[in-house]
Amino acid sequence: MLRLAWSVLTTTQPTTGEGTEPDLAALASLLADRTRASFCTALLDGRAWTAGELARHAGVAPSTASEHLTALVGAGLLAEVRQGRHRYVRLASRETAELIEAMSAAAPKAAPPRGLTAVHRSNALARGRTCYDHLAGALGVAVAEAVTERGWIDWEDGPSLTAGGRTGLAGLGVELPARTRRPLVRSCLDWTERRPHVAGAVGAALCSRALEAGWLVRPGGGRAVRVTAEGRAVLAGALGVPDGVLESAGA
Amino acid sequence: MLRLAWSVLTTTQPTTGEGTEPDLAALASLLADRTRASFCTALLDGRAWTAGELARHAGVAPSTASEHLTALVGAGLLAEVRQGRHRYVRLASRETAELIEAMSAAAPKAAPPRGLTAVHRSNALARGRTCYDHLAGALGVAVAEAVTERGWIDWEDGPSLTAGGRTGLAGLGVELPARTRRPLVRSCLDWTERRPHVAGAVGAALCSRALEAGWLVRPGGGRAVRVTAEGRAVLAGALGVPDGVLESAGA
DNA sequence: AGCACGTTTCGGCGGCCGCCGAAACGTCCC
DNA sequence: GGGACGTTTCGGCGGCCGCCGAAACGTGCT
Numbered sequence: 109m110l111r112l113a114w115s116v117l118t119t120t121q122p123t124t125g126e127g128t129e130p131d132l133a134a135l136a137s138l139l140a141d142r143t144r145a146s147f148c149t150a151l152l153d154g155r156a157w158t159a160g161e162l163a164r165h166a167g168v169a170p171s172t173a174s175e176h177l178t179a180l181v182g183a184g185l186l187a188e189v190r191q192g193r194h195r196y197v198r199l200a201s202r203e204t205a206e207l208i209e210a211m212s213a214a215a216p217k218a219a220p221p222r223g224l225t226a227v228h229r230s231n232a233l234a235r236g237r238t239c240y241d242h243l244a245g246a247l248g249v250a251v252a253e254a255v256t257e258r259g260w261i262d263w264e265d266g267p268s269l270t271a272g273g274r275t276g277l278a279g280l281g282v283e284l285p286a287r288t289r290r291p292l293v294r295s296c297l298d299w300t301e302r303r304p305h306v307a308g309a310v311g312a313a314l315c316s317r318a319l320e321a322g323w324l325v326r327p328g329g330g331r332a333v334r335v336t337a338e339g340r341a342v343l344a345g346a347l348g349v350p351d352g353v354l355e356s357a358g359a
Numbered sequence: 360m361l362r363l364a365w366s367v368l369t370t371t372q373p374t375t376g377e378g379t380e381p382d383l384a385a386l387a388s389l390l391a392d393r394t395r396a397s398f399c400t401a402l403l404d405g406r407a408w409t410a411g412e413l414a415r416h417a418g419v420a421p422s423t424a425s426e427h428l429t430a431l432v433g434a435g436l437l438a439e440v441r442q443g444r445h446r447y448v449r450l451a452s453r454e455t456a457e458l459i460e461a462m463s464a465a466a467p468k469a470a471p472p473r474g475l476t477a478v479h480r481s482n483a484l485a486r487g488r489t490c491y492d493h494l495a496g497a498l499g500v501a502v503a504e505a506v507t508e509r510g511w512i513d514w515e516d517g518p519s520l521t522a523g524g525r526t527g528l529a530g531l532g533v534e535l536p537a538r539t540r541r542p543l544v545r546s547c548l549d550w551t552e553r554r555p556h557v558a559g560a561v562g563a564a565l566c567s568r569a570l571e572a573g574w575l576v577r578p579g580g581g582r583a584v585r586v587t588a589e590g591r592a593v594l595a596g597a598l599g600v601p602d603g604v605l606e607s608a609g610a
Numbered sequence: 611a612g613c614a615c616g617t618t619t620c621g622g623c624g625g626c627c628g629c630c631g632a633a634a635c636g637t638c639c640c
Numbered sequence: 641g642g643g644a645c646g647t648t649t650c651g652g653c654g655g656c657c658g659c660c661g662a663a664a665c666g667t668g669c670t
Contacts, residue, residue, distance in 0.1 A: 129481065130550045131469035132400060132462055136390035141628070145384035160646060169630055174648055176628090183467070193637040193646045207465050211386055214458050216434070218382035230380065266542025266559070268519070289546070291517025299381045308517070392658070411616060420660055425618055427658090444616045444667045 138183055139211070143168050144176050148185070148199070148208050153331040154240050156189065156198040205240035206307075213297040232332040234300045236324075236357040239331075242296070242311030243318075247335065249301040250353040251314075251343070258348060261306065267293045269310055277310070280346055282317045285309055334358060389434055390462070394419050395427050399436070399450070399459050404582040405491050407440065407449040456491035457558075464548040483583040485551045487575075487608040490582075493547070493562030494569075498586065500552045501604040502565075502594070509599060512557065518544045520561055528561065531597055533568045536560055585609060 139145050146166045151157060157165075163173035177197055180186040187200045199205045221230045236247030243251055255261050260273030269277075269292045277284065284292070294308030306314070318324045323339025326332065335343065335358040343349040390396050397417045402408060408416075414424035428448055431437040438451045450456045472481045487498030494502055506512050511524030520528075520543045528535065535543070545559030557565070569575045574590025577583065586594065586609040594600040 128468045128471045129400070129484070130463040130466035132459070132466050133391055133393045133396035134469070135462055135466035136387045136396065139387035140384055140391035142384045143628080145387065149380070149383060158646080159648095168628090170647065171631080171649080172629060178648090195647070203465070207461055208383070210458055210461055212381040212383055214454070215381035215383050215386035217379045218385070220379045233380070263540050264538045266540065266545075287515045289514050289517065291546075294517075295540075295542075394658080409616080410618095419658090421617065422619080422661080423659060425616095429618090446617070 135183075138180060138185060139208075141176070142166075143172065144180060147173075147176060147180065149212070150330075151186070151197070151199045152205060152208060152240055153238060154199070154205070156196040159195045159197065162197070199240070202240065209239055209296060209307075213299050215299070217299075229328070229330075229332070232328070232334075236333045236335065237331040238315060238326075238333060239296065239305075239307070242305070242307045242315045243333070244296070244298050244305050245300055245357075246353055247333070247349075247357045248305035249298050249303045250349050251347060252303075252305045254343075254347040254349045255306065261293055261310075263295075267295050267304075267306070267308075269293050273310075276346070277314070280314075280317065280342070281321065282310075282313050284313055386434075389431060389436060390459075392427070393417075394423065395431060398424075398427060398431065400463070401581075402437070402448070402450045403456060403459060403463075403491050404489060405450070405456070407447040410446045410448065413448070450491070453491065460490055460547060460558075464550050466550070468550075480579070480581075480583070483579070483585075487584045487586065488582040489566060489577075489584060490547065490556075490558070493556070493558045493566045494584070495547070495549050495556050496551055496608075497604055498584065498600075498608045499556035500549050500554045501600050502598060503554075503556045505594075505598040505600045506557065512544055512561075514546075518546050518555075518557070518559075520544050524561075527597070528565070531565075531568065531593070532572065533561075533564050535564055 139148060143166045147162050150162060150165050159173050159177055160170055162177070163170045166173065174195075177186065177188070177195065181188050181197065185200055185204055186197050188198075189196045199208070221227055234245055236243070236245045238244065239248070242248070252261075255273065255276075256263060258272070258276065259270055260276050262268050262270050274284075288309070291308045293306055293310040295304040296307035296311075297303075298305050305311070315324075318339065319326075319333075321338075321342075322336055323342050324333045325336055327334050335354050337358075340354045340358055343354060344351060390399060394417045398413050401413060401416050410424050410428055411421055413428070414421045417424065425446075428437065428439070428446070432439050432448065436451055436455055437448050439449075440447045450459070472478055485496055487494070487496045489495065490499070493499070503512075506524065506527075507514065509523070509527065511521055511527050513519050513521050525535075539560070542559045544557055544561045546555040547558035547562075548554075549556050556562070566575075569590065570577075570584075572589075572593075573587055574593050575584045576587055578585050586605050588609075591605045591609055594605060595602060
């Protein structure tokens with residue numbers, strides 16, 4: 109499937125033959141451009157954006173954005189839905205999101221943002237944000253450390269959910285999905301904190317529960333999240349998240 | 360550390376300020392070149408190569424290879440050791456290897472290799488190879504499925520080592536490392552088979568044990584591995600790996 | 611000391627690619 | 641139907657970057 113999509117881009121005909129090596133450079137080339145990379149980073153919020161929104165977000169002409177989107181969709185990194193005169197686009201899969209996430213963690217830090225609003229938005233992201241389907245930023249790291257402190261997650265030999273963690277999550281109304289091959293809890297290196305936060309099925313379930321229950325809200329409509337008064341009580345009480353983090357991630 | 364190394368490349372001065380977003384495009388640009396990508400792929404065997412070896416491997420002039428290596432080392436993706444007139448270079452860390460590995464799995468398949476020797480080498484890689492520190496290719500996937508069949512690894516809620524698996528591995532002389540934060544068993548999508556094989560601490564320990572015990576050898580000195588007669592007996596007997604795979608991965 | 615060899619630096623060439631504006635297309639709304 | 645709007649296609653421009661060869665440097669070997 110992915111291979112077929114790629115054939116649109118490559119000039120030579122890729123055959124179905126076994127043993128052909130992966131074209132690492134072709135994949136990297138797609139993300140090697142500032143504009144395309146910013147598209148993917150923006151789409152890490154898990155929502156579908158229109159072509160025009162992405163163009164404005166990246167500061168390029170609509171025509172330029174259109175060409176980039178065609179490339180990313182053709183490569184199978186993005187999935188698109190046409191609705192009327194709009195072209196909605198989102199990350200193709202959770203695997204794609206995890207790849208971009210992993211690359212972001214390994215990437216160098218860019219120059220700091222310019223402008224007051226940009227700085228403000230950047231700080232909001234550093235305090236608390238979603239990373240496709242789980243929590244990240246200072247808030248995400250604090251939650252990870254809190255549940256570790258409570259013995260919900262054991263980090264020896266890789267992160268794993270303890271029995272106590274299972275009941276603790278259930279007490280919060282967090283419903284874990286039916287058994288799949290997806291890891292229950294996965295470690296994900298946070299690119300602002302340089303410390304791990306909780307991803308995987310547990311991270312996703314906890315995050316969606318927090319948004320659904322109103323413990324967290326998205327003020328700007330983007331990736332940034334803010335802790336509500338109710339959320340503050342729950343996170344401090346049930347999880348033991350330090351007040352300092354909750355304060356700065358609230359308001 | 361990584362950030363410092365990056366400052367060599369970036370023209371603007373990256374500050375230490377919090378909240379700066381990762382420069383995804385900068386990282387991707389490093390791998391967006393055929394030559395640099397082939398360097399990284401070659402280095403996935405975990406060994407240290409000299410600059411000249413990599414140049415010949417990629418089919419470029421030594422001067423070109425030198426410049427690429429300076430960029431990759433400066434970015435922190437590669438680590439170098441100077442010995443006399445040689446410049447030895449290897450992947451900087453296991454995390455770097457895992458990133459390249461993950462990207463390779465998501466990358467499109469390149470055009471099939473040209474030439475008899477290239478095809479031969481490609482087929483050898485497809486049959487069995489190492490992926491930094493664990494087994495991959497048809498052999499790696501077969502081993503993963505065999506240990507699953509034996510109940511050594513449970514895939515529900517993510518891969519995990521069972522108690523039976525722990526004793527089974529001990530019986531083979533496979534010594535697991537002291538407890539670390541590294542996952543014991545990690546799933547890694549094989550880019551030839553499109554099915555998962557076993558990575559993580561267990562995958563690494565099993566692979567190193569197999570090489571140390573002479574069950575596997577590296578005929579070409581590269582990433583390809585071959586099953587010896589002794590290894591064939593062990594893998595078929597203790598793990599239940601099908602004969603068909605062992606036959607084609609042997610000889 | 612002298613030579614061989616691996617590596618590096620520097621110019622310069624060539625190609626690729628991201629950008630925009632203009633124009634056209636299709637959809638939605640009045 | 642007509643106008644507004646989101647999107648797309650196409651030329652053309654400009655810049656970046658990967659490549660090589662030549663020359664220089666440093667090391668090891670005889």
